[in-house]
Amino acid sequence: MQLSKKLFFIVSMTAALSANAGSFSVSSEDIAHGEFMGKKHEFSGFGCTGDDKSPQLSWSNAPEGTKSFAVTVYDPDAPTGSGWWHWQVINIxxxxxxxxxGAGNVKKNALPEGAAxxxxxxxIAGYGGACPxxxxxxxRYFFTVYALSVEKLELPEGASGALAGYMIKAxxxxxxxxxxxYKR
Structure with missing residues (x-):
């Protein structure tokens, strides 16, 4: 990226952040918006050899009325016709x-109490890293945090990613x- 484009991007992002100060936002120590993820967030399987660790995520300024949170990771570019759900956490x-x-590791039980x-x-009922x-x-991998109006989403056992996504968005x-x- 040329220096002038980098400066424009920095100035634009600073202005956007200033204008939205106080609005709901997500950040990460492990990933950055518009940047490539590291190998530690790549899946381990299907020909991929990453560490399969979910990235650290933090959020702030939840809107009034928030009763719980949900987190999703979605790849709309997967060659499936419907994208690919990498991770969905509800009832946070x-x-x-x-x-x-690494909170998405099924074996470590590192999610907050009540989250599923x-x-x-x-x-897998857990995080599955990038493996294009x-x-x-x-x-593109969309790491989204949702502020929800309900304390608990009631989903049937084995609910699909599409059903979970519907209930989250509703x-x-x-x-x-x-x-x-991410690319390989």
Missing amino acids: PSTVTTLKT QVVNDYG PKGHGAH NTIESSTIQAL
Whole structure:
């Protein structure tokens, strides 16, 4: 990126952040908006050899009326016709404002009490990292935190990512997204 484009981007982002001071936002120590993720966030399987760690996420300035949070990670560029759900966490208590690196690991039980993970498109109820086909170019990964108007989403056992997404969006007050990138 040319220096003038970088400066324009920095000035634009600073202005946008200043204008939205106090609005619901998500940040991360591990990933950045518009930047490529590291190998530690790549899936381990299907030909991918990453560490399969969910990134650290924090959020602030939840809107009034927030009773819980949900987090989703979605790749709209997956060659499936419907994208790819990498992670969905529901029923995060309204008092929680961060998830640590690796919180999506099913074996570590590192989510806040009451939170639940939905089965992703890998067939795992946990985080499944990026694993785009080799040579398919950069894929976009939308890490979104939703402030919800209900304390608990009631989903049937084995609910699909589409159903979970529907219920999350039907109860969303506000959301904030980091769009990270990955390619192999």
